[in-house]
Amino acid sequence: AIDIKTIRSATGMITIDPGYKNTGSCKSAITFLDGEKGILRYRGYSIEELAEKADFLEVAYLLIFGELPNQEALDKFHNDIKGESHVDEEMKKILDGFPKSAHPMGVLSCLTCALIAFNPTSVNVSSEKEMYWAIVRIMAKFPVLVAWTLRKKKGLPLDYGDDTLGYVENIHKMMFKKPNHKYEKNKVVIDALDKLLILHADHEQNCSTSTVRMVGSSHAGLFASLSAGISALWGPLHGGANQAVLEMLEAIEADGGDTKKYMAKAKDKNDPFRLMGFGHRVYKNFDPRAKIIKKAADEVLADLGVEDSILDIAKGLEKEALDDKYFVDRKLYPNVDFYSGIIYRSLGIPTEMFTVMFALGRLPGWIAQWREMRLNKEPIGRPRQVYIGPTVRSFVPLDER
Numbered sequence: 001a002i003d004i005k006t007i008r009s010a011t012g013m014i015t016i017d018p019g020y021k022n023t024g025s026c027k028s029a030i031t032f033l034d035g036e037k038g039i040l041r042y043r044g045y046s047i048e049e050l051a052e053k054a055d056f057l058e059v060a061y062l063l064i065f066g067e068l069p070n071q072e073a074l075d076k077f078h079n080d081i082k083g084e085s086h087v088d089e090e091m092k093k094i095l096d097g098f099p100k101s102a103h104p105m106g107v108l109s110c111l112t113c114a115l116i117a118f119n120p121t122s123v124n125v126s127s128e129k130e131m132y133w134a135i136v137r138i139m140a141k142f143p144v145l146v147a148w149t150l151r152k153k154k155g156l157p158l159d160y161g162d163d164t165l166g167y168v169e170n171i172h173k174m175m176f177k178k179p180n181h182k183y184e185k186n187k188v189v190i191d192a193l194d195k196l197l198i199l200h201a202d203h204e205q206n207c208s209t210s211t212v213r214m215v216g217s218s219h220a221g222l223f224a225s226l227s228a229g230i231s232a233l234w235g236p237l238h239g240g241a242n243q244a245v246l247e248m249l250e251a252i253e254a255d256g257g258d259t260k261k262y263m264a265k266a267k268d269k270n271d272p273f274r275l276m277g278f279g280h281r282v283y284k285n286f287d288p289r290a291k292i293i294k295k296a297a298d299e300v301l302a303d304l305g306v307e308d309s310i311l312d313i314a315k316g317l318e319k320e321a322l323d324d325k326y327f328v329d330r331k332l333y334p335n336v337d338f339y340s341g342i343i344y345r346s347l348g349i350p351t352e353m354f355t356v357m358f359a360l361g362r363l364p365g366w367i368a369q370w371r372e373m374r375l376n377k378e379p380i381g382r383p384r385q386v387y388i389g390p391t392v393r394s395f396v397p398l399d400e401r
C-alpha cells in the first residue's frame with residue numbers, strides 16, 4: 001500500500017513515508033529482488049543457481065567485489081583471511097565478563113565493536129586498499145567471535161580455527177569440535193550450512209543493512225557499522241524471527257499441537273499473536289529462499305536421522321496458511337526464517353544462537369553495502385521530520401510547576 005504523504009512543515013515540504021515502504025535510500029548494484037515474482041539475484045546471479053553451485057566464500061567475494069572470483073583471486077582472498085584470523089587474547093576477557101545467560105546477539109554486537117580497540121587501523125579507512133584489509137580482518141575474525149559466543153553458551157573451551165580447512169568447514173569445526181575429540185567433517189551438514197549462509201548473504205535495503213549504511217555514512221568505520229547492524233538484526237520483526245519461529249512452534253507443541261487454534265489467534269485482530277516466519281515486506285507471492293531452505297531442511301533431517309515433531313507442526317501451519325483466505329488475501333507466505341531454525345535445531349545450535357547464524361550469513365552483504373556506500377561517496381544519512389509538538393513555550397521554574 002502506498003502511504004506517502006507530502007506535508008508542508010515549518011521548514012518546507014517534507015515527504016512522510018512510515019517504514020520507508022516506498023522510499024529508496026540509495027542506488028545499488030548488489031542485490032536485485034522482485035517481491036511480486038519471487039526473484040532474488042546477487043550481482044545478477046539467481047539465488048537458486050548460487051545456492052546450488054557456489055560456496056559461501058565465493059558468494060561473499062561476488063557480493064563484496066562485484067564479480068565471481070577466479071581460482072587465483074579466491075585463493076588470495078582466503079589466504080588473506082586465514083592470515084588475519086587471530087583474535088586478541090584480551091577479547092576473551094571481555095567475553096568472560098558476560099553472564100552465561102546473556103543473549104548471544106548482544107554479546108556478538110559488543111564483541112564486534114570491541115574489535116575496533118584491537119584493530120585501530122581498520123577504523124578510519126578510506127582508500128580501497130585500507131577497505132580491503134578491514135574487510136579481510138572482519139571476514140576472518142567474525143566467525144571466531146560467533147564460535148566463541150556459541151562455545152561460551154555451551155560451556156565449552158574456546159578455540160581457534162584450522163588453516164587447512166575450507167571457510168565454512170572451519171566455521172563448523174570452530175563451533176562444534178568437542179574437547180579432546182578429533183574434528184569430524186559431515187558433508188551434508190557443511191553443504192546445508194553453506195546454503196543457509198548463501199541464502200542469508202544479502203537482501204538489499206532491509207532494516208539491518210540500512211542501519212549499516214546509515215551508521216557508515218557518518219564514516220564511523222566498518223566494525224562499528226556492523227555492530228549496529230547486528231543490533232538491528234536482533235529484533236523479532238527482522239532476523240530475530242528465526243528464534244521466534246522455533247519458540248512459537250515449541251509453544252504450540254507444548255499446548256497440544258493444535259495448529260488451528262494458533263491460526264485463529266493469528267487472524268484475531270484483538271490478539272497480538274502473529275504467525276512468526278510468515279509474511280514479508282517485499283515478497284508478496286513466495287520467498288525464493290524459503291523454497292530452497294525447505295528442501296535443505298528435509299535433506300539434513302533425513303541424513304542426521306532426526307524425526308522432529310516440530311517439523312510436523314511447521315508443515316501443518318504452512319499447509320493451513322496456504323489454504324486460508326486471511327493469509328492468501330494478505331499474501332502471507334513462509335519466509336526464510338520459517339525453515340532455517342529447523343536446520344539449526346537439528347545441528348544442536350541453541351535457539352538463542354539462530355539470529356547469530358543469520359548475522360554470520362549476512363556479514364558479506366553488510367560489508368558489500370558499506371563498501372558500495374563509501375565508494376559512491378554517499379552523503380551522511382539524515383532524514384527529515386515533520387514536527388508535531390508544542391509551539392513555542394516559556395520556561396516554567398521548577399517550584400512553579
Ligand code: ACO
Pocket residue numbers: 236237238239241266267273274275276277278279280281282330332335336337
Ligand atoms: N501473522 C498474522 N498476520 C500478519 C502477519 C503474520 N505473520 N504478518 C502480517 N500480517 C497481517 C497484518 O496484521 C496486516 O493485516 P491487516 O491488513 O488486516 O491490518 C497485514 O498482514 C499486513 O501486515 P504488515 O505488518 O502491514 O506488513 P509489513 O510489511 O509491515 O510487515 C513483517 C512485514 C514485519 C515481516 C510481518 O509480516 C511480520 O510481522 N511477520 C512475522 C515476523 C517475521 O516472520 N519476520 C521476518 C521477516 S523476514 C526477515 O526479516 C529475514
